[in-house]
Amino acid sequence: MIKSYSRKDLMKISVEEHLKCTEFPRVGAVIEKDGAILSTGFRGEYDKMHAERVAIEKLTPEELENSTLYTTLEPCVSVKEDQKIESCADLIIRSRIKETVIGVLDPNGTIYTQGYRKLLENNISVAFFNRKLREAVEEETFEFGELHSITGPGKRRIPIVHSGTSLTVQFSENDKRSFQIRWTTLQPIYGFVDLISTNGAVRVASGATEFMEITDPLVFRFPSHFARMKKGMIAIVCPVGATFCLLVKLIEVYKNDIQFQWEMRNLN
Structure with a gap:
């Protein structure tokens, strides 16, 4: 019998993935459908690949369609017109993932809210981790945490x-x-x-x-x-x-x- 995970469970598992990272910013990702985990990934699991891409590329297009992605950090966007590597936001959109659940927004001023907005503009539902888990992610994602x-x-x-x-x-x-x-x-x-x-x-x-x-x-x-x-x-x-x-x-x-x-x- 396949175990069915709650949304809170999946948030926690993505946090467990990002704790596997050996460099900052730490990012972990989980893809699920109907409560079943399809794949996981963390930044650095494969050389120079973001966590979302790691998790997505483990699956077929059929598996990805109408799935939900949990990621501890806001998906990146293209920051240069001639950028050769597809951004995670664009990859999520192309993969026909139906919902993305984000831990924290990226404090990098070039990306801040841009990934979040791009997903919404392309009809992908966006939700966020609960407050307690967001605080935990914030402390562990960046080398010094958010600076207040x-x-x-x-x-x-x-x-x-x-x-x-x-x-x-x-x-x-x-x-x-x-x-x-x-x-x-x-x-x-x-x-x-x-x-x-x-x-x-x-x-x-x-x-x-x-x-x-x-x-x-x-x-x-x-x-x-x-x-x-x-x-x-x-x-x-x-x-x-x-x-x-x-x-x-x-x-x-x-x-x-x-x-x-x-x-x-x-x-x-």
């Missing part, structure tokens, strides 16, 4: 989409002192992005190229509520009344993302 806050020193690439990205700056895991910053107005053509905080909180460390060169963060003049940053620039954020400051260096500007490095400093 930063603590201690670090480096990260994040998307800047729509109205921007807000972050809570916390001094350390055990020290809860915090304040807010925001990245917005990304202009990749001109190579800049705006770092925003409260009025008078942001200073540009003119002339500095490394954090170690900054012995006194508050020696820099002309505080403002924002800094228009280009690659290599360092800014210092210190809101009125704060007992620590944030040093930020913009490492790279991409089409929809930035990479930045940060460090916290206590104020004496």
Whole structure:
């Protein structure tokens, strides 16, 4: 007798698949029909193949028709006009899969919601994992999970989409002192992005190229509520009344993302 799996079971099995990945982002996929598992796949199971493609290519067109695909990450879309490899969204559409159940939307600004929308526009039903499983997937999919806050020193690439990205700056895991910053107005053509905080909180460390060169963060003049940053620039954020400051260096500007490095400093 063939076991019949519930939708929650299938979500969990796709998570088990993505935990098999040895590189980030982790992605797992399951294809089922009438509660029976037809195939599974995970990113990297076959060289340079996404999890959805791995699972799909294990099946015949007849098996795929009217099936349901569970994937822990939003299916990719074509990001270049001359892209040689078919995107997962296009592959799903061509395979006549009737429904796709997604764990989390891809935070990459080039893909974010695009795969989801393309499936809907091609009459494929889309649903999402339940909230608890989405949170579990988020923590395990990306190398650092979704970024809502930063603590201690670090480096990260994040998307800047729509109205921007807000972050809570916390001094350390055990020290809860915090304040807010925001990245917005990304202009990749001109190579800049705006770092925003409260009025008078942001200073540009003119002339500095490394954090170690900054012995006194508050020696820099002309505080403002924002800094228009280009690659290599360092800014210092210190809101009125704060007992620590944030040093930020913009490492790279991409089409929809930035990479930045940060460090916290206590104020004496």
